[in-house]
Amino acid sequence: MSTEHNESAPKRHLPGHIVAALAQAGSPADSAGQSWDGRDLSGEGNPLHNFDKDDGSADAKVMAALTELQAGRGSELEVHKAMSSARVFVAVVAQLGEEAMGDHGFAADKEADMALVKIKAPDGRMALPIFTTVERLQAWHKEARPVAVFAPRAALSAVSEDCQLLVLDPGSEFTFVLRRPGVWNLAKQIEWIPSYQNQQIANLVQNATEGFTQLQAVKLAPGRGVGSRTKDGQVVLGGGSGPELNLQFVFAQGTSPSQAQEITSAIQGRLSQNSEFTEAVDSLELSLHSAPS
Structure with a gap:
């Protein structure tokens, strides 16, 4: 899969729940490029998200379902069930927007907009990458800022961004793709049967x-x-x-x-x-x- 780069695309706004998560995620000093190593991700003042007592590690149920699938004992249905209540991370990056007009009519520096990172599948469809851990997200995209959301919220973001696929942990040892019907059902928080x-x-x-x-x-x-x-x-x-x-x-x-x-x-x-x-x-x-x- 290749990262989407489309400078001529119309400006898009982040989904409201992602904006809210960013607003509560700490100061700009915690944005991409700063190491999260050794930071306490739990409790008040959490620099990444509002998930109390969350240390940023992978959801145990999701990892168990993925392990069972790889061992030939699990199913896509079980992975979807595990994701229905899991916290995941989406990748957000700053991109230059339109030029702002400064004092006396001179053009000021371009404003920076926050945007979800999207990728393109081999068949041409757009996909939203999501991650089980901060480490996997930053290993895949060092400039991206991790924002924690429940997986159903990530699915809603995918729908609003015209993405038909969710790609879990791209670039890792095992990447799981949730296809369009599974994405839609995850967004609606109902069971998905392949x-x-x-x-x-x-x-x-x-x-x-x-x-x-x-x-x-x-x-x-x-x-x-x-x-x-x-x-x-x-x-x-x-x-x-x-x-x-x-x-x-x-x-x-x-x-x-x-x-x-x-x-x-x-x-x-x-x-x-x-x-x-x-x-x-x-x-x-x-x-x-x-x-x-």
Whole structure:
């Protein structure tokens, strides 16, 4: 992923809850570039945030869910559950805004605006990076200022900034990507069931296939992009940016390729007009198979 640099983009304002967190985070002397090593992050006068008794370390439930996922025993659903009550850090940087007009009509130095750091995913979508610890944030972006928020608030920020992905701990040993439906549900503070495990989505797909006698079965499976890798190359069955859902169509013997393609296109058309399906499925891939003889 690459950091977004767009000097011609229109000026954007930070979400209100991020502004409030910054206002309560201490004086400008605690901004990016100053070491947080050895600082007490708990209690009143907290230089980073208002999370009382918070030492800035990673949320234990999130780390446990990520560990289980990497070990092959956990799931994306469990990571989402852990994030629903977790504190995370977002990265905020100062960027030059418009020139201010000084006394006697002379242009003064440009004003500095605070902005959330966003990144661009390989598929072109915008993503909001979030971090489990201050150390991981500053290892990734040394000039950024860490601001602590609850993960659902970070998801709200992502939505308001037109980001479809949350990227947890980019640049670390394991980076977990939460895709758009998970981001939206986290922002709404409701449970998220990945589409490939969601029985309601399976029912919608089944309804969309009615009337096609050549189609013998439809199976839902994780898309090729659901999986991810740790920094050392270990395959993890979750945390990828997509495609999220793989629909496997099994056609009767004798169905021609053109017939199979026509049926598949018709089913896609039905699903694309179903708002419940399009909101719950981040990205889709199709696999066409012939039934065994």
